[in-house]
Amino acid sequence: MSDSRLTVFKTYKLYVGGKFPRSESGRVYKVSDPEGKWLANVPQSSRKDARDAVVAARKAFGGWSGATAYNRGQILYRVAEMLEGRREQFAREVADAEGLAESEAEAVVDAAVDRWVWYAGWTDKIGQVVGGANPVAGPFFNLSTPEPTGVVAVLAPQESSLLGLVSVIAPVIATGNTAVVVASAARPLPALSLGEVLATSDLPGGVVNILSGRTAELAAPLASHQDVNAIDLTGAAGDAASAKELEAAAADNLKRVRRPRPANGGGDGEDWTADPGTHRLTAFLETKTVWHPTGALGAAGSSY
Amino acid sequence: MAFAFDYAPAPESRSVVDIAPSYGLFIDGEFTEAADGKVFKTLSPSTEEVLSEVAQAGAEDVDRAVRAARKAFGKWSALPGTERAKYLFRIARIIQERSRELAVLETLDNGKPIRETRDADLPLVAAHFFYYAGWADKLGHAGYGPDPRPLGVAGQIIPWNFPLLMLAWKIAPALATGNTVVLKPAETTPLSALFFADICRQAGLPKGVVNILTGYGDAGSALVAHPDVNKVAFTGSTAVGKDIARRIAGTDKRATLELGGKGANIVFDDAPVDQAVEGIVTGIFFNQGQVCCAGSRLLVQESVHDEVLDALKRRLTTLRLGDPLDKNTDIGAINSAQQLARITALAETGEAEGAERWTAPCELPSSGYWFAPTLFTGVSQAHTIARDEIFGPVLSVLTFRTPDEAVAKANNSQYGLSAGIWTEKGSRILAVAGKLRAGVVWANTFNKFDPTSPFGGYKESGHGREGGRHGLEAYLDV
Numbered sequence: 049m050s051d052s053r054l055t056v057f058k059t060y061k062l063y064v065g066g067k068f069p070r071s072e073s074g075r076v077y078k079v080s081d082p083e084g085k086w087l088a089n090v091p092q093s094s095r096k097d098a099r100d101a102v103v104a105a106r107k108a109f110g111g112w113s114g115a116t117a118y119n120r121g122q123i124l125y126r127v128a129e130m131l132e133g134r135r136e137q138f139a140r141e142v143a144d145a146e147g148l149a150e151s152e153a154e155a156v157v158d159a160a161v162d163r164w165v166w167y168a169g170w171t172d173k174i175g176q177v178v179g180g181a182n183p184v185a186g187p188f189f190n191l192s193t194p195e196p197t198g199v200v201a202v203l204a205p206q207e208s209s210l211l212g213l214v215s216v217i218a219p220v221i222a223t224g225n226t227a228v229v230v231a232s233a234a235r236p237l238p239a240l241s242l243g244e245v246l247a248t249s250d251l252p253g254g255v256v257n258i259l260s261g262r263t264a265e266l267a268a269p270l271a272s273h274q275d276v277n278a279i280d281l282t283g284a285a286g287d288a289a290s291a292k293e294l295e296a297a298a299a300d301n302l303k304r305v306r307r308p309r310p311a312n313g314g315g316d317g318e319d320w321t322a323d324p325g326t327h328r329l330t331a332f333l334e335t336k337t338v339w340h341p342t343g344a345l346g347a348a349g350s351s352y
Numbered sequence: 353m354a355f356a357f358d359y360a361p362a363p364e365s366r367s368v369v370d371i372a373p374s375y376g377l378f379i380d381g382e383f384t385e386a387a388d389g390k391v392f393k394t395l396s397p398s399t400e401e402v403l404s405e406v407a408q409a410g411a412e413d414v415d416r417a418v419r420a421a422r423k424a425f426g427k428w429s430a431l432p433g434t435e436r437a438k439y440l441f442r443i444a445r446i447i448q449e450r451s452r453e454l455a456v457l458e459t460l461d462n463g464k465p466i467r468e469t470r471d472a473d474l475p476l477v478a479a480h481f482f483y484y485a486g487w488a489d490k491l492g493h494a495g496y497g498p499d500p501r502p503l504g505v506a507g508q509i510i511p512w513n514f515p516l517l518m519l520a521w522k523i524a525p526a527l528a529t530g531n532t533v534v535l536k537p538a539e540t541t542p543l544s545a546l547f548f549a550d551i552c553r554q555a556g557l558p559k560g561v562v563n564i565l566t567g568y569g570d571a572g573s574a575l576v577a578h579p580d581v582n583k584v585a586f587t588g589s590t591a592v593g594k595d596i597a598r599r600i601a602g603t604d605k606r607a608t609l610e611l612g613g614k615g616a617n618i619v620f621d622d623a624p625v626d627q628a629v630e631g632i633v634t635g636i637f638f639n640q641g642q643v644c645c646a647g648s649r650l651l652v653q654e655s656v657h658d659e660v661l662d663a664l665k666r667r668l669t670t671l672r673l674g675d676p677l678d679k680n681t682d683i684g685a686i687n688s689a690q691q692l693a694r695i696t697a698l699a700e701t702g703e704a705e706g707a708e709r710w711t712a713p714c715e716l717p718s719s720g721y722w723f724a725p726t727l728f729t730g731v732s733q734a735h736t737i738a739r740d741e742i743f744g745p746v747l748s749v750l751t752f753r754t755p756d757e758a759v760a761k762a763n764n765s766q767y768g769l770s771a772g773i774w775t776e777k778g779s780r781i782l783a784v785a786g787k788l789r790a791g792v793v794w795a796n797t798f799n800k801f802d803p804t805s806p807f808g809g810y811k812e813s814g815h816g817r818e819g820g821r822h823g824l825e826a827y828l829d830v
Contacts, residue, residue, distance in 0.1 A: 177495070178495070178822075182802065182804045182805040182806070182820055183804050184800075184802035184804055184805050185479065185802055185804075186800070186802065188797065188800060188802075190802070190804075190805055192805070192806050192820065192822070197810070277811070288602065289602075291602060292601050292602025293601075293602075295597075295601035295602060296597075296598045296601040296602070298597075298601075299594045299595075299597035299598040299601065300594065301766075301811075301812055302590070302593065302594060302597060302609070302611070302811070302812045302814065302815065304815065305601075327830075334791065334810050335791065335806050335808065335817050335822055336785075336788075336790065336791060336792075336793060336810075337791065337792050337793070337805055337806050337807065338785045338792075338793045338794075338795060339792070339793070339794045339795060339797055339800050339805075340781065340795040340796060340797070341796055341797050
């Protein structure tokens with residue numbers, strides 16, 4: 049390849065409803081690496097973009113929550129496959145976003161791939177772990193089953209642009225919810241590229257919607273949106289006052305709220321390399337308990 | 353409709369319960385007056401007779417009770433699980449021993465029929481303590497890690513519709529997991545919680561582990577706001593639940609909220625009509641309809657609407673309304689004048705908006721707070737009585753043609769607590785139950801409860817689950 053060849057820049061776009069729109073506002077903002085070198089102009093989403101994303105997520109909810117857990121697991125695993133195939137691209141983007149050395153960034157991407165695989169395996173197991181038959185004192189068949197809560201707004205971690213991002217999205221959709229994700233404000237490029245991975249992973253459009261922009265501007269309308277069922281405030285970890293306001297706004301329709309881990313002086317407040325456990329899966333699950341009479345046959349319990 | 357013969361009165365004796373003329377707050381194992389000396393009276397809703405006078409807690413009393421609970425927390429949480437379990441087993445046994453007394457007391461203070469306090473409330477209260485007693489020494493096996501820790505001091509606020517049962521739902525899991533509690537019963541039904549305080553003393557429960565503050569909303573509000581409360585458990589209205597969620601925002605306080613409901617009871621055309629009618633009656637007239645998970649919206653398939661309604665009206669004419677202490681009484685008194693006014697106003701709204709009202713023919717006693725079983729037909733989804741929780745013996749009847757329409761109408765609510773399905777077809781039960789956005793679905797039965805079974809709502813019916821293994825999570829640091 050000739051040294052004089054000019055590279056082709058990528059126009060970063062949002063990922064909403066399975067499509068790649070620009071922000072309806074027409075706004076973009078500059079994204080730079082930690083040294084201040086310009087990387088790209090990315091869409092600065094508006095409140096309208098956030099509302100559009102909720103509509104897309106709601107539309108996708110019926111199909112995604114109704115898919116079999118096995119099918120969801122297949123698709124999540126497919127995401128891992130697609131991400132693995134783009135390892136170099138993501139390593140570069142993560143290195144640029146987080147100021148990491150090449151090998152460190154590769155380790156981050158590997159961990160992100162592994163995290164998709166971990167959650168892919170959970171889709172058809174969580175129901176057995178947290179649900180089950182209840183031995184009630186009466187002639188009833190009584191079963192508790194976990195079900196997705198609905199549309200979940202996710203404020204992605206501000207620092208961990210890929211591993212943290214994957215760690216908050218995968219558990220939400222593994223359990224059958226759909227997500228509206230607000231990417232890290234300063235480090236959105238891996239998130240916007242992840243949209244491209246999701247779009248080619250058999251994931252139905254609208255299951256994950258990714259917005260870039262100012263977190264505070266997008267979080268407020270999502271926290272008060274009456275058709276959002278839950279909000280993950282992880283990305284507000286560095287701003288306790290804002291997290292409190294968002295939680296209070298979420299009370300208007302009693303959204304499930306996942307509070308951020310306190311992060312003194314900014315950051316995510318989380319160790320994304322640690323074993324994730326099941327917390328992020330159960331945080332966005334409801335429990336439905338169904339009762340049915342068994343009848344009380346005279347022969348039940350008789351000797352044979 | 354005339355009866356062939358009347359029932360002879362069969363009143364349960366009041367002599368099994370000894371209500372003192374006045375009660376104090378139960379703080380740190382002692383009964384004590386409110387700091388500012390305030391008191392209020394509690395009435396029997398069926399006669400408006402004053403039963404007793406109880407202390408009215410204020411912010412200072414809340415602080416005292418929370419400090420007592422904090423002081424007790426260290427030792428209580430450090431007890432081996434087997435020891436905590438034995439205290440809970442003791443409490444369960446004493447409740448069983450004093451079950452008759454507590455049933456009569458609850459009926460007097462709440463107005464609900466003795467048939468329900470005796471056969472539903474009290475057995476379930478004892479069962480809850482037994483169930484959670486058994487968890488106390490098995491917490492490492494509950495799926496919340498090998499050594500889950502308690503949260504600390506739990507502030508618990510309960511409603512007036514099931515005073516003792518809601519107390520059991522709150523206190524049993526809290527104590528089993530090693531928390532200490534400050535509980536505020538509703539202002540119209542304070543007595544059974546105070547009797548429970550005496551049970552704690554009989555059981556030898558360490559001082560300060562359970563504290564009972566009788567009082568009004570301001571005391572509940574102070575409890576929620578207290579900086580040394582780690583966990584808020586609330587059962588009550590959605591409006592108050594939202595307020596609590598707002599006020600604990602940005603704090604470390606955990607919360608479980610069991611709020612309102614507008615349950616859909618769906619009757620398909622192949623349902624056995626007589627059984628469905630019994631289920632409809634249980635769904636909306638149990639406890640005078642003052643149940644958050646009541647089946648207050650009846651969705652009947654159009655083809656059987658007339659048949660079901662005829663059978664339902666026929667059944668309602670046989671319900672006996674009157675003295676709650678009479679063992680033959682089905683429908684007791686509404687809990688308070690305020691609640692009666694709310695039910696009355698909402699029923700009038702139903703008429704004003706054009707729904708057709710039918711009221712069971714029964715004579716209402718001259719004193720006390722009463723509302724005859726009532727149903728509205730011709731109700732649309734836009735009607736106030738199809739959307740707002742009435743919390744009284746008022747049923748709104750809607751129709752549907754297809755299962756999809758039934759599901760869409762059932763889910764068309766801000767609430768998501770309960771639902772019922774009546775059909776002979778098993779696959780239809782599973783299909784419909786799967787699509788309903790509700791925490792509890794009763795198929796071919798209604799209003800069944802059990803300590804092993806998680807209970808709680810979707811959407812604006814609240815956060816979290818009570819009962820079962822799931823109920824432990826709310827009191828553990830997980």
